[in-house]
Amino acid sequence: xxxxxxFALDAGKGxxxxxxxxxxxxxxxxxxxxxxxxxxxxxxWRNKLKKKIVIGLSGGVDSSVAAYxxxxxxxxxxxxxxxxxxxxxxxxxxxxxxxxxLGIPYDxxxxxxxxxxYVMDSFAASYEKGRTPNPxxxxxxxxxxxSLLCWAKRAGVDLVAxxxxxxxxxxxxxxxxLKRSRGxxxxxxxxxxxxxxxxxxxxxxxxxxxxxxxxxxxxxxxxPVASKPDSQEICFIPDQDYVKFLEEYTGRTMPKGHxxxxxxxxxxEHQGLWRYTVGQRKGLGIALGRPAFVLALRPETNEVVLGxxxxxxxxxxxxxxxxxxxxxxxxxxxxxxxxxxxxxxxxPAPGHLWMEAEGRARFEFNAPQRAITPGQGVVFYQEDxxxxxxxxxxxxxxxxxxxxxx
Numbered sequence: 001x002x003x004x005x006x007f008a009l010d011a012g013k014g015x016x017x018x019x020x021x022x023x024x025x026x027x028x029x030x031x032x033x034x035x036x037x038x039x040x041x042x043x044x045w046r047n048k049l050k051k052k053i054v055i056g057l058s059g060g061v062d063s064s065v066a067a068y069x070x071x072x073x074x075x076x077x078x079x080x081x082x083x084x085x086x087x088x089x090x091x092x093x094x095x096x097x098x099x100x101x102l103g104i105p106y107d108x109x110x111x112x113x114x115x116x117x118y119v120m121d122s123f124a125a126s127y128e129k130g131r132t133p134n135p136x137x138x139x140x141x142x143x144x145x146x147s148l149l150c151w152a153k154r155a156g157v158d159l160v161a162x163x164x165x166x167x168x169x170x171x172x173x174x175x176x177x178l179k180r181s182r183g184x185x186x187x188x189x190x191x192x193x194x195x196x197x198x199x200x201x202x203x204x205x206x207x208x209x210x211x212x213x214x215x216x217x218x219x220x221x222x223x224p225v226a227s228k229p230d231s232q233e234i235c236f237i238p239d240q241d242y243v244k245f246l247e248e249y250t251g252r253t254m255p256k257g258h259x260x261x262x263x264x265x266x267x268x269e270h271q272g273l274w275r276y277t278v279g280q281r282k283g284l285g286i287a288l289g290r291p292a293f294v295l296a297l298r299p300e301t302n303e304v305v306l307g308x309x310x311x312x313x314x315x316x317x318x319x320x321x322x323x324x325x326x327x328x329x330x331x332x333x334x335x336x337x338x339x340x341x342x343x344x345x346x347x348p349a350p351g352h353l354w355m356e357a358e359g360r361a362r363f364e365f366n367a368p369q370r371a372i373t374p375g376q377g378v379v380f381y382q383e384d385x386x387x388x389x390x391x392x393x394x395x396x397x398x399x400x401x402x403x404x405x406x
């Protein structure tokens with residue numbers, strides 16, 4: 001084993017401490033047999049005085065290396081692939097191959113009903129409201145954590161792990177939160193919805209690594225998925241044809257309507273609200289003789305609002321379903337200096353969070369931000385730690401308007 005990998009393993013072993021009072025009975029590695037697409041057979045489990053942990057194995061390099069690091073830290077690891085209805089036989093074969101390579105037990109768990117109810121139903125409902133959701137946020141909280149943790153606990157395991165790039169921290173106030181990863185790739189944005197109980201029972205061994213570090217470890221180990229490309233698309237829409245999926249899933253076809261400007265003047269005909277999102281320029285199907293951008297979707301009137309790029313900037317957003325993480329409650333009527341991230345690829349921007357009544361919050365940016373999109377998550381950070389998060393429902397302070405909310 002070469003020096004770089006050995007250093008990574010030594011560093012990893014120092015992070016895997018178990019909190020006092022946690023149970024220590026764990027499965028021993030068993031024999032694993034599989035055929036792609038066929039339920040897994042596991043045998044040879046027995047109790048050992050080691051810490052049990054279940055890791056979600058996606059068949060990719062991140063979760064595979066995470067499983068390896070956990071094993072090196074002294075955990076007795078079991079791999080699980082969550083069948084959501086969009087997991088292919090190839091994915092299961094890859095995950096099972098990694099489990100065999102690492103010598104850990106492996107299973108495939110059927111979460112198709114939970115995925116349909118929590119993720120796909122809410123995805124379609126959000127689009128019908130004229131919003132553009134991020135289904136990964138809901139999936140992480142209610143499927144990859146809630147459902148997996150419940151399954152693990154029924155099996156006698158109280159810890160789960162994933163291959164996400166983030167760090168779990170316990171603050172002086174006793175609250176758990178997530179800190180941005182030091183390795184360049186950070187996934188805290190899609191994890192803001194995790195509860196205190198979920199964080200308490202989670203380990204994330206990739207916290208201090210970057211993507212290239214992980215691939216290097218995988219190559220040096222000879223993992224069969226070391227060069228497997230990352231998945232970029234929404235898993236249940238592999239062809240990225242959102243309109244086709246929504247029409248088939250809901251049994252509805254969105255009617256055509258009007259493009260309008262911010263004053264309400266009709267500019268032309270659109271092909272259905274599902275085809276558009278805030279900030280979009282390409283594929284509008286309208287020629288105005290100047291660049292046009294989607295500023296808002298209005299499902300109540302079936303209108304798509306178009307304007308200039310300058311009008312796509314707004315200084316204020318409103319969010320609902322606020323979930324505090326670093327604090328138990330957020331004080332009402334107090335401007336809290338934080339940064340806010342409004343989509344996965346957005347760099348957090350500074351401003352002030354104002355908590356309003358009934359779980360609604362307002363964030364006022366120091367400088368206007370482009371394409372604040374209803375339906376997307378917004379995550380509020382205090383330095384590098386998640387303070388809270390929620391779902392964007394509207395934006396305000398559009399350029400050229402009188403603080404209109406869209």
